[in-house]
Amino acid sequence: MNILYFVIFKQVGxxxxxxxxxxxxxNTLMxxxxxxxxxxxxxxxxVICTMQQLLDSCDSLCEYIPDHGNGYQRGSLRQLDFPDSAQKTLTFTLHSDRELATPYLIFYCLSRDWGYFSSLFSSLINEGGDIIGFMKEYAFNSWPVKRYAEMLGLxxxxxxxxxKERFGITPKHWLINIRLARAKYLLEHSSMSVSDIAEHCGFSNHAYFSESFRKRFHCSPSQWRNKKVLAIN
Incomplete structure (x- = not known):
């Protein structure tokens, strides 16, 4: 489900x-x-932004905002200067890795008007309410989706x-995404074994973890870790 539209006007409109x-x-971003x-x-x-992309980019944003009511009001708009340098960066991002375009625009907006856009983005995240909070709290338990549904009384x-209606993604895919993101972080920043990381991140089956990781990042967990070590050295 698309929740935000970033539109760059290169001409007066x-x-x-x-x-x-x-x-x-x-040269304006709206x-x-x-x-x-x-x-x-x-x-x-x-550039279109889905709820999953917003969550991936600023999942912890709400922790930095003491009052979510400040800055953004439903129906209000901002026009941000979007100079040639920013447009060239966006064009490069769209051509090199399109998935990075949305986070780039999110962070650009936050850098130009923190009060308004942090309030806008957090208000959208908070619409997930108790469901997303519950899912994040127990995301790394090796539960099937049915268990989450039962605990929510559904x-x-x-x-x-x-x-799916609220976040534009199934709970199964949301869980896989957040678990893989955590696993990738631990592969880069810890000395835990791959099997321990899989278990820690909620994958009860090591083979399924490796298969899911390869599909998402186009290499095995061990290959990812080795590439990061080589990059550091």
Whole structure:
């Protein structure tokens, strides 16, 4: 599920938002949470952000914000200067590794207007409420998805539907992603064995862990660790 749209206006343009026509300056970045419409032809670049991408980029953001109500109000907008250097960086990122484009834009926004965008991003994360908090608390237990559903008092089918609607990803894939991210960190920063890391991160089956890691990062856990050691040396 797409929750944010980053739109870079390379030329002067007009956008329809919240029943208003808004003039947008050239070399401007705007972030839309709600429906919008570009009213005239202008050279633009659009990058879409899903809930999973937002969680991956700033999962702990809420810890830094004492009051989530400050800065962002539903229906408000910001126009950020997005100079040629930033546009070249984005273009390079889109061509070299498109998955890095969204985090780049998220961090760019935070660097330019922390109050507004930290409030916007955290409000979206907080919409996950108790479900995402519960999942993060027990993510590294080697439980099947059915166990999480039962502890939340939901049928497996209902849990899958609610989670997918809210976060744009199934709970099974969310768990795999967060476990693999943790495993990658431990491979780089600890001396734990691969089998111990697999167990620590919630993978009860070592072979399944290795298979999942290879699919995600295109190498085995041991190969990943060796590459990082060589890079350091």
């Amino acid at each position: 007009f956008v329809r938002f919240n029943h208003e026509n808004i003039r947008v300056s050239a 972030v839309f949470r709600d429906a919008f419409e570009i009213l005239m032809e202008a050279e633009t670049e659009e 049928s497996l089918r209902k849990f899958n539907i609610i989670f």
